[in-house]
Amino acid sequence: MPLSSPSQPNNTGSIKLSFHGANQAVTGSCHLLEAGGLRIVVDCGLHQGGRDADERNAAPFGFDPSSVDVLVLTHAHLDHCGRLPLLVKRGFKGRIVCTEATRELARLVLLDAAHLQEEEAQYQQRKLQRRGENRDAPVLYSVVDALRSFDCFAPGLAYGEAHALNNSVSVTLHNAGHILGAASAEFQIQTEQGARRILLSGDIGPQHPALLLPPKPPGQCDVVVMETTYGDRLHRPxxxxxxxxxxxxxxxxxxxxxxxxxxxxxxxxxxxxxxxxxxxxxxxxxxxxxxxxxxxxxxxxxxxxxxxxxxxxxxxxxxxxxxxxxxxxxxxxxxxxxxxxxxxxxxxxxxxxxxxxxxxxxxxxxxxxxxxxxxxxxxxxxxxxxxxxxxxxxxxxxxxxxxxxxxxxxxxxxxxxINGFSAHADQADLLTWHAATGKPMDTVLVHGESAAMNALAERLPNTTVHRPEQGDELRI
Ligand SMILES: [Zn+2]
Structure with a gap:
């Protein structure tokens, strides 16, 4: 299936994935799935590091937040949940679906992030005043915005429990073994051509984690979107x-x-x-x-x-x-x-x-x-x-x-x-995880630098590999 630049709105009946963060990079995760008449965003993370991170965080999302029905949050790390309050501030009124542990941890992470955003704005404000400029310093989002986003969270889902989003789309969260509550999101979509299973990995943990249970992806999927942070290296045991x-x-x-x-x-x-x-x-x-x-x-x-x-x-x-x-x-x-x-x-x-x-x-x-x-x-x-x-x-x-x-x-x-404590899968772990998803027709690599992505891509047989740029689309 071809990867293309942005086009017309999606027709009901077809499935479209588009990519709005963590493309050829490791932060700012944000993907849009349009299927069964629903617009579903998976993750809405903060861009971190680099001189232009503030600018990219404040930029438009690449879709209209008020048109999004559901947000599925894979885990509570800031680079996956950190722009949720901004999404709500800009008009999102849907529900947020995640595990119960992610809901609890995201609350902690987002309140802290909002507090830091407010502190930063106050610091910038003092700088403006010293320069004699009488205008407000912009704040990405406030503690009040973070509190408003908590009202959107639905009760947490258990791993393996299918949750109907409408008559033709359901989501099931599977243990990703990355941090407490972390999940891969499997969407089951009924289409005129039959059922389709699309899996978005979130961040994947190692096969032998220090504290958690190892990742447990579902079986056969049609399309897999997966992280590639350490796609080019092996961790020390x-x-x-x-x-x-x-x-x-x-x-x-x-x-x-x-x-x-x-x-x-x-x-x-x-x-x-x-x-x-x-x-x-x-x-x-x-x-x-x-x-x-x-x-x-x-x-x-x-x-x-x-x-x-x-x-x-x-x-x-x-x-x-x-x-x-x-x-x-x-x-x-x-x-x-x-x-x-x-x-x-x-x-x-x-x-x-x-x-x-x-x-x-x-x-x-x-x-x-x-x-x-x-x-x-x-x-x-x-x-x-x-x-x-x-x-x-x-x-x-x-x-x-x-x-x-x-x-x-x-x-x-x-x-x-000391390098052996990673919460991320290394190359061998990523290949094990991918093999457990059956033989997906398409594999989309995200959340990685290009060297890591390319090294992993070479080792993925029998699947069409995609490496989307910001805003690219995949029709299924
Ligand atoms: Zn993470």
Whole structure:
């Protein structure tokens, strides 16, 4: 089926997919499916990174938000849900369909994002005033817009439960194994030519995740739209990464320093807490080490995680079912107040500090870097993706000094990058996932840089591969 540039509105009876974000890129996911008289958007994420991200976020969606009937949200990461309040602000009045865990996590993520948007607008406003300009700085969306978007959420769907959107279209969410609540969305569409099954992957987790159950896509599909973030590489296995983390902690303990781990609040923080708990139980981490979760968002997310015992791998599931807490024990301190975070500055040794943001482009971790990065006894451990241009990337790439709060801070701490903790499938995992979807006639690659996409495309046999540009359409 040919991929084409935008054309006329869709006739009822045919099926059309069009692509409005995360095309040849990894952020801003947004796809429009027109079928059975419905206009269905899958994901509405924020563009992140790059100089023009603000501009792209504020640009028109490529479709009329008021004409959209249903939004299916695959998971609560900001690059998949972050423009939902903007969609509502611009006229969307339909319902939002996702799993219950995604609904809860998206609430947390969107309130935080709206709060940051408001702060940024206030900062820009002060700049305008200093220049003597008497006009409002634009805000992408406010906390009120985020609250309005929560009114659109339908009750959460369970994995595997078919949900009728009208007489001819239904959607079923399948575990994507990426973060808690993450789903691939399967649409079953009745047409004059018979039933069609179209699957949009969302983000796909690894086959051997640290905390969750592995992805479980449905069987035979006609068309698959899939992410390709790591389509060109293989991850290091998880266990050597865990062992390396324990070793870094032990060495830092003996040197008399602290371990700072820049941490994403969703999934990575909970994975690390679980790994650290196992390390303490198995005597791989010195008992005296104190662990500080210095992130209000990660603390709230962890509370949500504990409500979904059945979504975790067996040992964690068993603990939660017994009423035990895999994410907290006597050595863990949850710091919500900023005064508690500041008090950490006095601790010179024996602390493991988990703080956001994961890429160090904001958040409390910058304060901990200021107090620990210059000390040779300390260690900074990166366990997540670090985009070009972020502070995390500069440190990983070997910067000798960095600027923090107007000061030049020498990088004297031990810097480690441990790569085995990915929440994304690698190339082998993506191929396994794709093989489980049968032999789809068409496979559309999204959510990846072109090198990753091309490498994966070469390994997908017996399917027509598409790599859409922004605004392209596929008729089915
Ligand atoms: Zn994601």
């Amino acid at each position: 998880l266990q050597p990464s865990i062992d390396e983390l324990y070793q870094v902690i032990e060495e830092t303990w003996h040197r008399g320093g602290n371990v700072v781990i820049p941490t994403f609040a969703l999934e990575r923080a909970q994975e690390l807490l679980n790994v650290l708990r196992m390390g303490v139980e198995q005597h791989n981490i010195p008992r005296g080490m104190q662990i500080f979760l210095d992130s209000p968002m990660a603390i709230s997310a962890t509370e949500i995680f504990k409500r979904y015992a059945d979504q975790f791998c067996e040992p964690v599931q068993a603990m939660l079912t017994r009423g035990e807490d895999p994410f907290s024990w006597s050595g863990v301190h949850n710091l919500r107040e900023s005064s508690q975070s500041q008090a950490l500055n006095q601790i010179k040794s024996g602390a493991i500090i988990l703080a956001g943001a994961g890429m160090c482009n904001g958040g409390r971790v910058r304060h901990h870097l200021r107090h620990n990065l210059w000390r040779p006894a300390c260690a900074v451990v990166f366990v997540g993706f670090a985009a070009q241009g972020t502070l995390a990337r500069r440190i990983i790439d070997g910067a000798r000094t960095v600027h923090l709060f107007g000061e030049e801070i020498p990088v004297a701490a031990q810097v480690h990058t």
